[in-house]
Amino acid sequence: MNVNFYVTCIADVVKAGVAKNTVLLLEKLGCNVIFLEKQGCCGQPALNSGYTKQALNGMQNLIRTFEANDYPIVAPAGSCVYAIKNYAEIFQRFNEKDWANRAKKVADRFYDLTDFIVNKLGITNVGATLQGKAVYHPSCSLSRKLGVINEPLTLLQNVKGLKLLPIHNQQTCCGFGGTFSVKMAEISGEMVIEKVKHINESNPDYLIGADVSCLLNIGGRLHREGKPIKVMHIAEVLMQGEN
Template identity: 40%
Template sequence: MKIALFVTCLSDALFPEVGKAVVRLLERLGHEVAFPAEQTCCGQMHVNTGYRREALGLVRHHVETFEPYDAIVAPSGSCVGSVRHQHADVARAGGDGALAARAEAVAARTYELSELLVDVLHVEDVGAYYPHRVTYHPTCHSLRMLHVGDRPLRLLRNVRGMTLLELPGADQCCGFGGTFAVKNADTSTAMLADKMSHVLSTGAEAVSAGDSSCLMHIGGGLSRLRTGTRTVHLAEILASVE
């Protein structure tokens, strides 16, 4: 299968190894990965902060960029959530019904990584090897907007050499929430403190998630406390081999 990688702004700018891991993983599984170089921001940041009119051009560009592909994958539940739940609404609000229909069609072919692997490629054991103690944080958008359920855990349970540790309060937000962390810094910090406490209680060497944004937030806190516990994206674990 030829799959387009929607790498997302954050991975492109700050965590390029996550995008590279997705490519390695999918190519190891026998698939061709395309990277549309003209891709830009999906517009989620604009929509979430009230700039819906300004997001319309980004939605149009995203649709035009990814429309030719039969399957699109992103290492981010947050950005996939935006494509599925915001793009068509932004187009309709902008008076472009035709674009809304096209956006819905692209959204129907856009998957978060664990969704693509389990539901589309029908694989739960990707042949990964990661000899570490790991706990997994299910991010809010993947859990509540995409309803990925236990798909990431099913993939992680098949990783050889890895000890998967249950995270207490796993369904609780880490406190990032994009601009929420800026606008409500005190609340965000308190939520982060709870999440870090739960992570550290597991004794894990690393905490994993499907969104670099949440890992950036959690990792920043863990680093400031010098805990020695690191963060690792789900894609990086699944791409690892002996």
């Protein structure tokens, strides 16, 4: 299957290993991965901050880029996928009906990585192996907004040697929330402190998530507290071990 890869800004700039492992994983599962070089930011930071009009040009660029073919588009970040899923409604607000229609066609082809693997490829066990105990953090964008809840858990439950641990208030936001963590830094800081407290109570070897931004936020707090918990994106986990 031919698949477009949407790298996202954070994976491109901060976590290149997530991008690399996403591509390797898709190839391992039989996909021919295509990278359209004209892709850019989805506009999420501007959209989250209320600068919707200023985001339109970037949104249009992304739509034009992925109109180059009709293949599925896979991204390792639910927050970016959710932002793109809202393009059509945003264009409608500006009475841009043509762009709204084009946006919907592109958005309908966008998938979070775990959603694509489980629901499009029909795979629940990728043959990964990782020894240890882990806590999974369900990011708000992925679980609450996109409704992708069981897919990452199913994939992780089938990782040989990995034991998933429950934590108190597992569904609670980590406090990142895009620009929320900048505008409301004190509240955000207290939220991530609480999240890390619950993670530490389970004493895991790994913290796993499917959104890089949340992992950066929680991982930063773990580092400041001197906790030896390894933070991993699910794409990195699913590339561990051998078939």
